[in-house]
Amino acid sequence: MSIFEQYNRNKENIGRLLVKCPDKPGIVAALSNFLYINGADIMESSQYSSDDSSRMFYIRFEFYVEDLLVKRDELEKAFQPLAAKFEIDFDFTYNNIKKRSAIFVSKETHCLLELLWEWQSGDLDTEIPLIISNHEDARSIVEPLGIPYYYIPANKDIRKEVEAKQVALMEEYDIDVLILARYMQILTPEFVERFSNKIINIHHSFLPAFIGARPYERAYNRGVKLIGATSHYVTNDLDEGPIIEQDIERVDHRDNIPSLKKIGQQVERRVLARAVKWHLQDRIIVKDNKTIVFH
């Protein structure tokens, strides 16, 4: 029996509040008091005070409000004075408003398959209104699930036209999150800025080792004993965006480049799936070029 059943609660009535503000005495008391007087039970909370000169404070609440669907606007409105007083940068999100994810993929489908598997088994709480690819390889996986598949051939010479089509689709489908599930195309600065902190990539190395192209080949040449994968938000510095999650797998001298790739695929798919899950649960706050991930 889950906590929701125990407490006879409706998952639809769960909301989340993410807060970022200067660290001042009384901020936890003020926030938790606000939630209490507005009928919100705190189910989970995690806080973090920056350990650098910025002296910022971050907190994530998961709360329960009876009839949240009805009271939502009221709650947000009631929060305004507090937000102003403490200079809070905040975000309310609600279980009953699912984020809408677009998955971008090229030829390799292992990350896409993992995401679809987690999605079908109910572990990725998102809508997937479309999948975009510069190849036809994944069509036969996607269409039986009833998800529209957009084939948009891409290369560096037609980048602007390609991205114009993609942006139009993002708008048409009202997309919140762009997941690059091994989408092997470089994005323009304009595209990246438009979807700032909304594009999640998987890089097939343990960053900052092997930034850039052909990481498994370079890992092989260096003779490493572990290979890794890194999921990060995309910024305009190649493979330098805020890291969300990393993991590794052990390899040895018998592994050649094809076997490193095989082993690496196992790491890539689980690292990307975790990063996407945490993003969808609003567990991540970007702080400069790092992430705070509230588990």
Add this chain to the structure above:
Amino acid sequence: MSIFEQYNRNKENIGRLLVKCPDKPGIVAALSNFLYINGADIMESSQYSSDDSSRMFYIRFEFYVEDLLVKRDELEKAFQPLAAKFEIDFDFTYNNIKKRSAIFVSKETHCLLELLWEWQSGDLDTEIPLIISNHEDARSIVEPLGIPYYYIPANKDIRKEVEAKQVALMEEYDIDVLILARYMQILTPEFVERFSNKIINIHHSFLPAFIGARPYERAYNRGVKLIGATSHYVTNDLDEGPIIEQDIERVDHRDNIPSLKKIGQQVERRVLARAVKWHLQDRIIVKDNKTIVFH
């Protein structure tokens, strides 16, 4: 630079509040408001609501109060009305009052050595006023560190006399925590009850597999591919106390009983060291036969 240096804070002024009470709306607000109006900055907080019919609420605060040494009594006194109102079972602890640990050891010294290493490098925030053993093996390790070493031969026939001596030493040295670092003697129910939730043991298997004697031999006979270790609070059900931490290491068909023991020692020492560290940092709350560990 650490957060203490950044904030120009004195580690002596850090306190912790552990709370257990029935889960009621407003409890987080009430507690954080209490800390705020009493001049305590919340540095870290972790909460948990039970997911069973007990509907209990647990929270751990780490807080900073200027001149905590002076204001301590006042703070605890001020907490009484709140504690009464919410039926709170609570514990205030203070960085400047170190817990006092007694380590019990038999012939194998690997766990003892690990604890002493962590202690010397400043990672175990405790006093170690004495070490007790039913063998002389560890004396040469302990005495150069200036820690009194009590050799108390033990066997099942003289258990009561042995424990009487041990209890006297625990009282003489005002001991808060008893660490069984591979102390291979069974304790009487009276002894265990006297130090309830204060005795930390390391069992050399991944409990509940291989409860009881000779776990590596039985692991070998079963042909397992992983061996583990479990640190738990001692209760009067053999190897059934609340589990604090577990970990494992991979083995294969080439490992025989002696090599399983060697590999196991590596797991035992790191599992026990973690469990002891968390206990000393008041990160553990015992809930029935389980632990809540706030990381």
Add this chain to the structure above:
Amino acid sequence: MSIFEQYNRNKENIGRLLVKCPDKPGIVAALSNFLYINGADIMESSQYSSDDSSRMFYIRFEFYVEDLLVKRDELEKAFQPLAAKFEIDFDFTYNNIKKRSAIFVSKETHCLLELLWEWQSGDLDTEIPLIISNHEDARSIVEPLGIPYYYIPANKDIRKEVEAKQVALMEEYDIDVLILARYMQILTPEFVERFSNKIINIHHSFLPAFIGARPYERAYNRGVKLIGATSHYVTNDLDEGPIIEQDIERVDHRDNIPSLKKIGQQVERRVLARAVKWHLQDRIIVKDNKTIVFH
């Protein structure tokens, strides 16, 4: 570039020789000499001498023979005198004769999906001529891949009839390996004996902890900090068959039974996939109630 491309070798020409015999001086020399004079290049070899009173010797060779398809019979025939002399229990297998696997599944499809994913990406070197289930849940996953799906309702009252149908299918399709990918039915001793060391099961606990039913519920009640999964050959002692592979995942006090199950599924699918892969590569020798796994 793989070793096969480097050496300009054809994967079809790879064979494997598994040997089990009393440990006698000269056995390695005799076997490697046999392979040499029969034109077989040793690509990989792993040996193991038992460390108990049985004094048995085990070795696995992976070898390359030009025109293996043609020379196969000759090679096996040439081995007879050596086998007789050293009392060798042996097995020749060939890359170009794929093992034929039947997957059995009930309602939960995560293990099936993982196997199919690995199979489609070329990592499971097997034919999958059919999938059998006592439920209809997996049909929509299986049929688009062109694999026949046999729905055979099962319960303890009709066990014999059910198994008669299954045995008939195993024979019709000439099946070598039976993979129980979370097939939640007990098998009769007759069925198990018929397919001795050919049925691979995944048990959803770190055996021998939580043998039997409802392991996640019992793990929750015990308050363990790690949950595991175990893949083993099926014998007629419930969950007591030779262990092939085990792995674990970390959990904490916040996990309830449903979340333990979710986390456990991730472990189950990767443990089963590894065990199946090793079986298909003839890396496993069963020795009493244990396995030797040559990596």
Add this chain to the structure above:
Amino acid sequence: MSIFEQYNRNKENIGRLLVKCPDKPGIVAALSNFLYINGADIMESSQYSSDDSSRMFYIRFEFYVEDLLVKRDELEKAFQPLAAKFEIDFDFTYNNIKKRSAIFVSKETHCLLELLWEWQSGDLDTEIPLIISNHEDARSIVEPLGIPYYYIPANKDIRKEVEAKQVALMEEYDIDVLILARYMQILTPEFVERFSNKIINIHHSFLPAFIGARPYERAYNRGVKLIGATSHYVTNDLDEGPIIEQDIERVDHRDNIPSLKKIGQQVERRVLARAVKWHLQDRIIVKDNKTIVFH
């Protein structure tokens, strides 16, 4: 009971043969036949054929010869014709001739302590005739064990004089292995070449990430989610030598530079201890800028 007891064998009679030669048909047969006719039982063997254009073959045998102490010279002499025929680069080593290790340390003692612990518990099969440091910090740890402690102050201006003293000590004590257990001095090319593939270093990052100075500070600034350590043979390219072993530990946004260092120390000590153990057991062959590690 160990395999030695089972077989009633004397550990002193164990030898090892490491072989590197062009990959030719019949090499395994020739080598194992050589061992057989010279009365050597093969206890363990591991082989590897290079997967690149070099087409080299590598094998490690662990063997048992009755009266090895007496027959050693004869065995090595008998090997000459075979070595010549197959152009073998080889090494015979013997359990009864222990390698002699010098440990170099600076101020941080965690790696030294780990090595001494493993050594005292019998897991590092080596003599430790001396320990060298450019600081006095470790003296009190070392001298109670009866190991001479040489304090040789060092800095970049006196590098040649310092190394002259060190070389003299290496010769005086007949040292086979130099272990840099967090010895924070750069070595000259002459020194490195003199002890080629004999100097084992521990670098406090997951190489090739964070080559060079202050890796934990840079890991902190990059916001990585895992930190690692790498043990490698020292060459004249900084942190570019052949990697022997790597491992990692998970960190999160709450970790600052001091806590990354603490966590990192745990990884450093276990990675270095493993690498040293494998070196002492002759499990490592250097191949260009990589290692083959036979487990």
